Amino acid sequence: MCNAVWCFRITSPYFSQNMTAVTRGSEKLDRCTVAASLRSRRRDADVFSSMAVKVEKEEARVSQKTASLSSPDGRQDLFQLATAQPKLESDALSLSSHGRRRRQVKVEYDEGGSSTKTEHWEPPDWKKQLGHIREMRSSRDAPVDSMGAEKCYDTEALANVSVRRFQVLVSLMLSSQTKDQVTAAAMQKLKAHGCTAEKLLSTDDETLGKLIYPVGFWRNKVKYLKMTAAVLMKDYGGDIPDNVEELVRLPGVGPKMAHLAMDIAWDQVSGIGVDTHVHRIANRLGWLMKPNKNPEATRKALQEWLPRDLWSEINWLLVGFGQQVCLPINPLCSMCLNQHCCPSAHQSSPAKLLRVRSLHSPCPASSFQAKTESGQETVVKEERKNEEPQNVKPTTQGRKHKRKIKH
Template identity: 50%
Template sequence: MSAAQSAVRRSARNRVLEGARGKEQSGHIAQKPGGDNDKKSGGEARAKRRVQVEYEKTGGNTDKKLKWEPSNWRQHLENIRKMRIARDAPVDQMGAGKCFDQSAAPENKVKNIRQTTLILQEKYGGDIPDNVPELVKLPGVGPKMAHLVMDIAWNNVSGIGVDVHVHRISNRLRWVKKETKTPEETRMALEDWMPRDLWSEINWLLVGFGQQVCQPTSPQCTNCLNKDICPGAKKK
């Protein structure tokens, strides 16, 4: 390409650029209605509006309250584990022969055992039910025993076995959001916040702890590792 041709091309390119700048400054470059620029502009506006709405929704979720948990419950639990490490409470020495309500009248126990034996033979082929609804239909079997059976016999943690010891200690430690009146109320309150992987050990931990330390009428608070962080501890 000759020097003259190069000069012509540069001159033409400059004129195009200058003309375009001039039109842009004078407003001659207009967007076509419904054109790509309009679509882009409208799309950006809608996107901004959507982002704003989504942000407002997200901001609203931050006001949600965190799930309730008792104060110091992890330290309570760790201290109880330490106090139960010897496993020398009465409950640790009991066999199947003592896994029942000792306050029940003997004649009722015999009656329930006979009836249950017949039901198991006739309806379950000599085995036991593998679910809580069927277990609690058996004479003398309540929710506590049903959940213990599910855990021990079927290796299925269906719930926390709550007896009078677990019920009493849970209220003393304030492991329930508000005071509960029955073991079944306590079970539901505990299961509402307690991690499921802890459900299996709670019964034997608290029952033995209740037999040796946190007794019904004369709790041994001075010997308890939780004495300084227990809401129900007797202070001297």
């Protein structure tokens, strides 16, 4: 029955036309598949031929090296070739099994492990510069040495330690944007009035302002003192906190005051007290990787490389150095021992420098010399004025006479 149906389909004209269409399409598909298979076979043949050439070369090299088996070098080369030959055979087997060679991933390993070592940066000549500053500050005759926060508390209050610590904090709050001479005078008035947290709370704002005047921003500091005294009486019994986090929360207390209070009042080194002098000199000496305009950023940069045992000393060293030699305007670079190793030397010095005297003297510059030299300059200016010829201006009568002649 099946054979009869099949013969009917072949002899029928309708089925014969469809079969021709199918055969034509199938022929096209068969041609494409045959071409693709031929290409893949050619590729495989090329790969196998190249691998066969490599194997033949390696076998020829092995046969050449067999003559030199007696020498140790020949044995080593033979061992390398023997280990390389199974690798080639395995590659050939992988090609025959998979048809195409898989791409191998090259794995690279870093020498020395994955941990990266960060280099510790520090200024090149900082030890030499610090030694020169210590030599110039050996006499300790700067204003900060006699009128700083360490000298402003009442010596009679040593028995009451909490009062001494409170006075240290008050002197630090008054010293902001104020010279040490003015701060010391204000602290003398406060100590005579009674410089305790309880006493300041009972003092009205007008009286307290007269006591601390003329410190910088004295009106704001009156408010800060009253608010800080209230917090200390409420939470600490008139004493000050013993950590930087709580000190900074007090009104009018910044990071510089907090670190100095920890050092002076509590005898604990928590950080470097960076004021305007320390900030300026650190930038001038090149003690920062990148110059900045923020004292807090300067403090963090210094603490990254400066040894911790120098944190307490660096403040009073640089403050006194900035008050006497490295002035904010017109620094006395010609009298500084760091003038040959400072990157900022003689860049902002005055045009007419003061007379260079002995570098080992206690005070680098005295007010007497400055006065005498300024007096000499004024005398020279007056003599020059007398020597210059005076230009006589025409009188008004001559001008009128000329105008009349013109008319």
